[in-house]
Each structure stands twice: as structure tokens, then as C-alpha cells.
């Protein structure tokens with residue numbers, strides 16, 4: 739089975755963590771990551787995981803989202819609603835197809851938000867795409883484990899489907915490399931007095947959208963970093 743890393747961010751109810759683990763194991767997924775869970779480990783999580791307690795035991799726990807997605811070359815957020823600065827949207831089927839198009843050696847992360855408030859804007863800044871599960875517009879928010887179930891079910895439907903056959907492998911920059919690039923870009927724009935740190939507005943968010951859409955590879959990100967370094971030298 740093609741694997742995607744399922745990342746649960748700041749989950750408040752341990753039962754939901756267990757139920758998500760079970761949903762994953764049912765569909766042949768095993769890479770579960772927890773970011774700052776509010777109550778974990780917990781007997782409730784283990785009970786709800788049922789026979790998927792092995793997957794729960796192997797789940798990696800991180801204090802921040804950075805650690806959970808550092809090596810990911812593609813980050814997909816999930817949300818019950820569209821957001822103010824929109825990301826490219828996918829439905830669960832298109833999401834599964836996109837995951838399958840990535841080489842097996844590369845990590846794809848799918849993020850699930852808090853039960854009450856979902857993913858923050860800063861977390862969505864890390865995403866290339868947003869998946870929305872079509873649902874009742876008047877009651878669109880699913881239980882988080884139910885949302886995980888649907889996303890991993892769509893992945894399971896594509897098992898054995900050679901959608902990626904014959905594609906050349908692109909060495910995309912990882913989430914960590916992109917973050918280092920954005921830090922460097924921001925510092926440089928401040929140095930150039932293009933970006934006012936007192937009143938940054940949405941500039942960095944918009945630039946993230948731009949570079950997120952193009953998904954630079956390792957070579958391209960090195961060129962961009964080189965350009966920034968050349969600008970830094972001229973400024974100093």
C-alpha cells in the first residue's frame with residue numbers, strides 16, 4: 739500500500755487518536771504522527787484503537803509541526819471550510835491520486851486539525867494543497883477520525899493502480915528546506931527594505947503561496963538561496 743504520513747495536530751480527545759489509528763490500519767496505512775496531543779498517551783486512545791494499538795504504539799510524537807513534516811516533499815492540509823487566502827483545493831479522490839503520483843521514496847504528509855478550530859493559518863502556510871471532503875454545507879465538519887477514514891479509504895482504492903508508472907523522479911525540496919528558504923527570503927526582503935517588519939501585511943503568506951504552487955526542486959531552491967546570498971552581499 740502506498741503510504742502517506744497522517745499528522746494529527748494538537749488533538750484534544752485521545753479517543754479520536756485511537757479511532758484515527760484504527761481507521762488507518764483498516765486501510766493499510768501505518769505512518770501516524772502526533773503533534774502536541776493534549777492528552778496522550780491515554781487508555782482511551784488505546785481502547786478506541788482496538789486491534790490497531792500496535793500502530794498507536796509506533797506513532798511518532800512531536801512538539802511542533804516542524805518536526806513532523808521536516809522531510810516531507812508534499813504537504814496537504816484538510817479542512818471543513820475554505821480559507822481567506824485560498825490554497826489549491828482537492829477532493830479526497832484527487833488527493834489520493836496526487837499522493838500516488840509521488841515517488842515511494844518521498845514523504846507526503848496529510849495534516850488534520852484540532853477538533854474545535856481545525857488548522858491555524860500558520861499551519862496552512864505549510865501546505866501545498868487543501869482537501870475538503872464534500873459534505874452538508876450547513877453541517878460540514880466531520881469527526882476527525884471519520885475524516886481520516888475517508889482520506890485513507892480513497893488511498894486504498896488506488897492500491898495496485900500504476901498511476902506513477904514511467905514518471906521521472908523529481909527531487910523536490912523538503913518542507914524543512916522550504917522553511918529555511920522562506921526565513922532567508924524574509925530576512926533579505928527586510929534588509930532590502932521591501933518588507934516592513936513592523937507592518938508585514940500578507941507578503942510572506944502570498945510568497946509562500948507562489949512558491950508552494952511551483953514546488954521548487956533541490957536545484958532550484960539552491961539557485962534561489964544563491965540569489966539571496968548575492969543580494970545579502972551587495973547590501974552589506
Ligand code: SAH
Nearest residue numbers: 816817818850851856870871879880882885
Ligand atoms: N471548525 C473546524 C472543524 C475541525 S474538525 C474547521 O472548520 O476546520 C477537525 C478536523 O477534521 C479538521 O481540522 C480536518 O482535519 C478534519 N475535517 C473535518 N471535516 C472535514 C471536511 N469536511 N473535509 C476535510 N477535513 C475535515
